[in-house]
Amino acid sequence: MTTAQGSGLSRRGLIAGAAMAGTALTALEQLGRSRASAEPDVPSADPINYADPPPQPAAVIGNTVPAFPGAEGAGKLTTGGRGGEVYEVTTLADSGEGSLREAVSGDNRIVVFRVGGTIELESGLDVSGSNLTIAGQTAPGDGISVINNEFEIKGDNIIIRYLRVRAGDTMGTPIDTFKGEGRRNLVIDHCSVSWGVDECFSLYGNYDVTVQYCLLAEGLTMSAHEKGRHGYGGLWGGQNVTYHHNLLIHQGGRNPRYSFVEDMKQLVDQRYNVIYNHGFTTAYGGEWAEGINMVGNYYKPGPATLAGVASKILSADRGGSWYVAENLVEGAEDVTADNELGIEFPPGGIDLRAEPVRFADSLPDRTAEEAYEEVLADVGCNIPRYDSVDARLLADVRNGTGRLINSQNEVGGFPVIDGGEPPVDSDHDGIPDDWETEHGLDPEDPDDAAELADDGSGYTNLEVYLNSLTSTGPSPSVSITSPEPHRVFTSTAERQQVTITAQAEGADGAAIESVEFFVNEELVGTATSAPFEFTWPAATDGTYYLVARARDSRGAKTDSTGTPIHVNQTSDLGAWTSTDIGDVAIPGSAFIDPVTNDVVLKGAGKIQGRTDAFQFLHQRLPAGENDVIELVARIDGIDRTYEGAYAGLMIRESLEPDSPYFTGGLSWVASGYKGIVSRISYSGDEASVGPYPWEDEELDVQAYWLRILKRGTEFECHLGTDSLQWTRIGYERIPMRSDRMYIGLAVDANKEANAIEHYTVGRFSALRLHG
Template sequence: MNYKPLGYERTAFLFFHSLISLKMKKLLLPLFFFFIFFSCSERGEIEPIEEEPIQVFDPIQEEAFAFPGAEGFGNKTTGGRGGRVIKVTNLNDSGPGSLRQAIITPGPRIIIFEVSGYIELGSPITISNGNVTIAGQTAPGDGITLKNQSLIVNADNVIIRFLRFRLGDKGGAEADAMEGRYKKNIIIDHCSMSWSTDEAASFYGNENFTMQWCILSESLTNSIHEKGLHGYGGIWGGKNASFHHNLLAHHDNRNPRFDHPGVYNNNNRAEDLRGVVDFRNNVIYNWGTDASYGGEAGTFNLVNNYYKPGPATKNKNLFLNAYKQASNSAPIFGYGKFYVAGNVFHGNSNITNDNWLGVVAKQGTVTDKNNLKLDNPLPFGNLSFNHNAEEAFEKILAYGGASHHRDAVDIRILADVKQGNYTAEGSRGSTNGLIDSQDDVGGWPMLSSLPAPLDTDGDGIPDDWEKANGLDPNKDDAKERNLSTAYDNIEVYINSLVKAITEKQYGKDEGN
């Protein structure tokens, strides 16, 4: 058996060691240890050495994606993997503990939240330093919403999940709720965008991009934009860009507008940043003037989308208006090429059965329309799902948007989509569900927070979760790979918070 001496025996030994000569040590040392052993035995105070238990992990062997459930061309984005964990501890616009401070911090980082509520921005937040994951699902309580100004993605390798961007007109910004151009390796997942004064969310010119499971709703139609009527969904495009399982609801136009060469410039050339755009399993509801349109000189898949006209919809026989030029005075780029299949046009079985009945070539001839057609789909990457349009409709209603804790806005929008109606008229003349201010629908709803879970070692993983999964709550092991060969421990934790959603949304609960 191994023994360790008590405190006073150790002190006596050191004192003895310092006073006597080497020769005397050889003579007296055995007697000294005999005394110590006998003394301890008499008192019964012999203490066995306590050895630390050895932790043996058997990490799950799995392929690395941005996160489980990431699909499309942006699914290999790594974000902040391998970097530090930064906690957002307050709702301030800037300063220590703020989201802005976490975003402008350089280096790989995973941003988590210890608070829920509104972050009222005085200026846009721009992500200029890439290699970042923003995990909105970690917010305790009702989640995080940004208001008054935009979030702009201007960096490579970015993951954003489970956040809300509800701009509104109070901040005076003529802006998108969220936007990003000319970058690569980006995935936007389960976010909710609304009340923009321009587009709800515009992403084009990006390479290896995915926007999935987002809700874009109620852009402000007749608001503060200098051009007047401007309630738009988004401009979407890019090179290897995926847009799937998103909902666009209550936008007058751009649902979406597919990009064209004229929105690029000499520093970011269209020929470098345009390629396959895969638009599938989206739901478009209650558009006004146009549903999907544009796409000059581009290449697009439009597959298994669900178009549901609403009270504001002017043309109930059209879902794709292909352009050759942005306006009569703009350069003529020529029409795009489209693979169109499996789309459902609610209430119109003819278009559902023959999708090309719902497509026109603006300013074109019958020959121009025929030349739009692609007989075979463009490459769309490896997808684990194969939803038809009706399945996508139901899945988006169940799991779309910042659905970890849905707020009253998303709940109301989804009810409108399901029931085929609308909530309010605009206060400046817009009608039939197209609104002009967030005040038309009651403004920003209340969000409640909860205390952050105990995290003794400060690594971003709560003590209870670490204990339940065999980790040490007193050791910063966020960047270790004890639980997965693909994901850091902190990633396994943040992904576990929404595991039920990411599995059920693809039908895995049904054996698909």
Template sequence: MNSIISCWTRSLLAAAVAIPLIIPVAAEAADTSPPADSVSVALNRIPAFPGAEGGGMYTTGGRGGTVYEVTNLDDSGPGSLRDAVSAGNRTIIFRVSGNIHLLSPLKIKGSNLTIAGQTAPGDGIAVLDYDTTIDSDNVIIRYMRFRLGDAHPTESDAFGLRKHKNIMIDHCSFSNSVDEVLSPYQNENLTVQWSIASESMLMSHHSKGRHGYGGIWGGRNVTFHHNLIAHNASRNPRFASDAGDTVDFRNNIIYNWQFMATYGGENIAANMVGNYYKYGPDTARSVRGMIRDTPSATSQWYIDGNHVDGYPDMTADNWLAMPDAPAAARLSEPVAMPYPIADESAEQAYTSVLAEAGATRPKRDSIDARLMNEVSQRSGRMLNSPVEAGGYPELLSIPAPEDRDHDGMPDTWEIQHGLNPVDASDSLLIGADGYTHLENYLNELAASGTSVNPAVNILTPEPNQLIQADQPFTVTADAYNPDSRIVSVDFYSGDKQLGRDTTAPYEYRWHNVPEGTHYITARATDDTGTATSSSTIILHAVGPDTEEPWTTVDIGKVGVHGTATAAADHMTIRGSGRYGEGDSLSTSQRRDDFSLTYQQLNGDFEMISRIDNQSRIDNNAQAGMMIRSSLEPDAQMAALTQSTVKYGQAGRFIHRLHPGDKAIDKQTEDFLAPGYMKLVRTGDTVYAFLSQYGKEWIQAGSVQLPGMPDTVYAGFAADAAAIDNDIHNYNTAQFSDISIRRLEHMPSVPDNVYGTAVNKGIQIRWAPSAEADMYTVERALIENGRYTVMADKVKQTEYTDQTAAVGQLYYYRVTAVNTSSSSLPSVPVSAAIASDEPITAYWALDDFEQDKAGSPPSGYTLEPAHPGTDEYHVLIGNLLNSSGNTTAPGRQGLILSDAGKETTRITKRFKEQTGTVILDTYIQLSETASYDRMLQLLNTPGGYAAVAINAGPEGFSYYASSKEVRPLGDQIPQPGQWYHIFVTADIASQTTDIYINNQLVAKKAPFMNKVSTIATFTAQTPEQDQGNLSLDNLSIHSLVKP
């Protein structure tokens, strides 16, 4: 049971007086604002604590307020951290150490609050699993850890605050975000000092795929000094662009960015002084000497004294360390700050930050100790998950010191300082230095010494070492601490402990190492209980090599040797490097560096396989099939792959026309794994086809490769989207249903296909195909949808569709046929019989009846990616029976399952539309919950919504703007009930009509956001509540002017 002591002094500057003891019934009863007659110590300009500097230095926090004791690690309830921050005017003291596993986001609601993490008895406090935000003013947070992690599929920051004032964050550790690690901006009078913002997860749950960003920092009179920003791809930080912002960014270490260190701040005035920029293994070579992007001419910057490690010219003149800074952005004198800090040189700050930054009291944990070693040694790497670095250490608790009056000060300390250990009122008395006795105790804890962390390094395996699976392997490590004795070294694969050794030399004999990629770490603990984790060493345990007719070869320069293992029903391919079209940070696009598992084939042939899965390493990592003219790095080639791309997954057709040319890449959106792919070689032409289920094939592309030899190298490849840095990732992909078929006398694909409207319908014409006896013509309403045979055994090279409806856009494709085989279908062409009315063009038309139950839908991006988790997934399934349908939906539908507090989402992309877009679907909710933005029409994935429809206990509603929600009729959605949703979105007028069960519930309602195009549909489950969402008979079409 926690004790809460509430008492306010009438005058904190008066002589010591007796203060009555008040114990409120519950924490919620505590007042949230200071009494009108209280006197703030801040009037005397007392800093928040000795060493508080910068914009937030005079934050008073919980000074003079109650004491709240956190006595447990529960998510909520009395004595929990969540309860502690629910009200203000408090100093929060910890009577326990350990990891707090949140069950939902944590919001700090109380103003005038101090969170004193240094009081935790033992190893300290870490807040895990959900994001934390400050939604209050006048807050001090010291010696706390906030690590989001990936236990739940969220797109959150680890920690954030916006539009607040008087905030002091000191000696805190933030890490493992999905979006940004730490994002304080649009605030006033704020300091973040001596803290760590690290290891945003590169590929986690973000809809954009790769993210991994440090933070957005900004505000008025804000200071960021003596912080470590490490292992984040970009935004280290990104400065906010609000006009009027004044930012002092000083004496920080920025380490191991990937493609951008610092950028932004388009309209602000800022100092970037005395910072230490040190590239790391992930940093692309092209940006190692660049400390920021080109400043905007509408901003003002004083940039001086920054050390650019390894680049003496940029260190001597910082303006050389950014591209073409305009004269208007350059200041010759620093931006004047109200509370300037006592700064030091970048080189001095480097030493200071490594020694003191982060939650170092009561002790630095093994994660932060590892980070400091990695900065010092230029080692480490970015993470996709905290599991890759050994997971989160257990933070041990010891008995809290006795505090009989529960005033936050231990009895022994009170006695030593002449105070009464059974009189809580003396905690608020003012000492000679202007601080209360409670503050002086907290400040002494912060100033006390702490144990030196040990050092530990993995000796074996070597980085990216390949070993034979199911065989033994010995992991070894070196550990030492000059100030204490090592008592144990624990070995981990991911976050699973393998074993422990208590005597040097430290080793673990791992028997029967399972096949796969293993993230190996060691954690050394000394006799003070202080621990350090090693950097991760990646070990790959692979199966036996494939046998004839397959051969695996490394082409170009690869970081890890490629391997392939064949089983009875599948083949596993592993590879590093990159092939095909790259990005601005990749190696040359005129050559490939990867591994190929191939056969030599001659003549015409067809290869088909199903890609079952591949590693989620980075955006554009890919796996698939390839045909090459040679094994040279710059050879002609054509490849068909499945890849994670920004905002989803895609099929990619990549080709190089001539040796040494740049590769060309064409994407087919929303192609998922598992899915089928087909490559066909006829003469010097290669055709590529995709099919989600191996039935309906769509052409992903074709290319003529001039002079391609008769004998080619055909097979499988997986790359790891390598960029030009020192990191070598390893992609593992599995293929099944592999078949290779020789093609004899196959007709050529019909070419020059086109369609025109004629008097009796739509006429399709094409050029004659070699070796064709006749042709088959097919039609569909969607380009990549299901095609229906309209005519077969067509002898001529034309066909007229007399069943085409006026005003409907159709897609046609033609296949050539002879007695031996048939050709591949032609590229679809569209045609319509025009009228005075707009033409209808479909982009989705799914009843899900012909799809296999338990499979993912074709043509959609899923979040989380298939197969998802037990709690969150998207599958085609049998629909629940329900009553009251205007038109009963079919037997099967699309089910978005959500059994937790995160979101399951589908996204459908289509061509940009500028006319009218119509959404027509049936939906069913499983729970009475708040389905915010349940259905949306947007301009782009993750972009601006034109229409956003909600459902919840209060009824259906829509967003009339980003800040205004209006009701849609008076129906209250009932679980299990089906509802017919019909939406017309008119881009020209920026308005929408919405119908529910054929009743008009919104007429010419304004768009949520102004958009010039609509090209995306999303459906999603609740963000904070659990609840499934089922859809059926889903169609999206547009009305196009003829």
């Protein structure tokens, strides 16, 4: 049936003027969401002329043997490097003989690993060869991990299994982690992909593809992207493509985004995936798609999921054709019973199909509940074993924990991947000697690896060996029991002691051999027996993330969920008073340098009208009808913890959260600042908010001067790059009823409608108060 519901503006439209009507951060959210949704590709007005797909690889034509047992969906008949040369990766170096980069540069290869550990990329890694199998399950020890840059598929007929790719923010550039476009016949299986600055996993615009049992995690939210809040799940789509049994976890947006490609059909089967702790969007896009199935997926809102998103399955762009059914949304029984209630329809509507798009290689039916358990039991790079990051992520899903992160350093940094010893392989055919002997092969004959196995499966002997490898076992459990999240340590001393206590337990009878303690990415201590405890002796002022890493007697490791704490140095405030206004989850703090009088102000919450919550450093002054009060200060910086973090100057009638006020300051948007002026009088629930500059333009990140004043009932805010030339960015008339008012510095952390708290640090200097 065709549905044409919808209200408001298109997701692509910039909501001009919204900031004047809503709160400051609602306006910023609207701006950010329009940017997050925008895509450069739009259809032309010409008739649709679909491009021919790349030629079917010769090895695939006529093939009836799946890529491996358990391969399903549109790419299942991909052959990869079947029967080709065996290339041994023997070094963790970025390039050169025996490197992964060299291995994937040629055609007709099965890539096996004689070394385990971490490959630190010095530039993006292009998989430029075709007819390739990358068998990550052959790496000894903990397996293989590829970090620091992009991993891009540029060949056809490729199978990639049991590989970790974790980009991270080391490069300081807006990179994807894993991507590929315009390719044919791909299977990506049991890979763990995380820490993208742009997107984590953007495999779209391809033909005949399966992505299955992949763990796609933790795009970096406020990192090096020029658009600010980013780090998304990925761009998906293509012609004859299946995404099944994957886990999207701790992704702010694009869970996924179905991206339009001008000259190809969008025919996609997305089913039996788990989406956990999606921040501010679930799936969206799919404009003019010929047919996308969303079936049997399991949506589990988490601490970072916005209340308005928790019950959403899809926010479709106009014109697409969709089949949405049998999806389960935890906490939204009505949506689970009727998936149409979880669809946000666009202006112009979509075609909501009565029957799914049919694919030649369909998956067996199962319920969303069954898919949830299947995913958590087997997703990600679990051969040879999970690393400590993946073990943490799976525990987060079970326990309902975790958050969106800005850097991998907030969760312990890149984990150590133990190398281990490879098995003896005398003929270097990819099959260990003992396995060859056990199965009647010759350990001295390299040619028998490419021969068809005598079991009638259609696989070569090497493939049978690769398909026989299994995980070494489950991971331990670990959690930090003290301090609790967002514990504030306050002292006038420059350094404080922080004692960290963890609880750890082995699985399947394994004993805990050690617990390592990390502050951000730095290892600060180790405990080898219970109680697992360490005292960090010299914590200086700042926000830190604590992680405990448990190692058991089998060598398996698990990280705890990152625990944020705040170390605040305080001082004598003189005539100023520090007050948390309203209901803030993290106590604020103020420090005035006794020599320079510079101010460091920290706080949580959100300034939003009738229910303000923020940190306020203030004095109370006479402010009658004929009094003029004025405060001038320089904002030297705002920590970039989250989009919308605010620091500014304020005048308010009282310290109650519903008091009339006038405030002006700076707020983080994208890669720069916006000037923000917000105000509310006695009646009405919503503050009036105005940004500066008014359009998309941003202010450079530098120090700015601010000036706020009250003259009778008139309030003004001025902004400048020095204290001599000012631009008025806000004005209001508020007939406040008190003849004494509070004036001072304010910070908030853009508290949103979820369970996550942020902490803003504003740095001020050169304060001048008149009144």
